[in-house]
Amino acid sequence: MVEENEKFKFKYDWFSYNIPNWETHLHHLKNEKINVLEIGSFEGRSTQMLNENIKMTGKERQIEVMKSISLNALTKLNHESKIKFDFIYIDGSHVASNVLADATLAWNLLKDGGIMIFDDYEWGRYKEEYNNPKIAIDAFIKCYNPEIEIIHKGYQISEIDDFPGHMRQIIMKFFGINDYKILL
DSSP: OOOOOSSOOOSOOSSGGGHHHHHHHHGGGTTSOOOEEEEOOSSSHHHHHHHHHHHHHTOGGGOOOOOSOHHHHHHHHHHHOOOOEEEEEEOSOOSHHHHHHHHHHHHTTEEEEEEEEESOTTOOOSSSGGGSSHHHHHHHHHHTGGGEEEEEESSSBOOOSSOOTTSEEEEEOOSSOOOOOOOO
């Protein structure tokens, strides 16, 4: 659980309900030497949870914060870094064109067998679908379908026992809906 302390005062909690899913699907990364990329941060609840886990490893000085528009930061990482990430969390801009750019650029940075989580799949704040993430995430999945295995969609969990190691995994979560579809 992400606890408030004197340094972090949170106004909203749009993250804590995700922790059980993260723990289920990311447990194999615990106590491992991994690289994590988080794109976007609202109040920092997910960042705080990741930081708490990193502190337990004694590696908190190895965190690099890139204050930049995600398109610029991801382009820089793609061109200048040889790092591949075990886990990527996409929660930046919710405008569809930005989400699609983030996903495509981040995909190149994900290790084979890595996990990518999209936040706010069903976030429908605006009536124009191009202002919401869903259309971009759906397009990304269609484009990369041969390489993707969806291991979670909605609040139910899909466990995959015989998952081919060469494929990448994506966790998709719906935000605030009651449709519990599992796609395998």
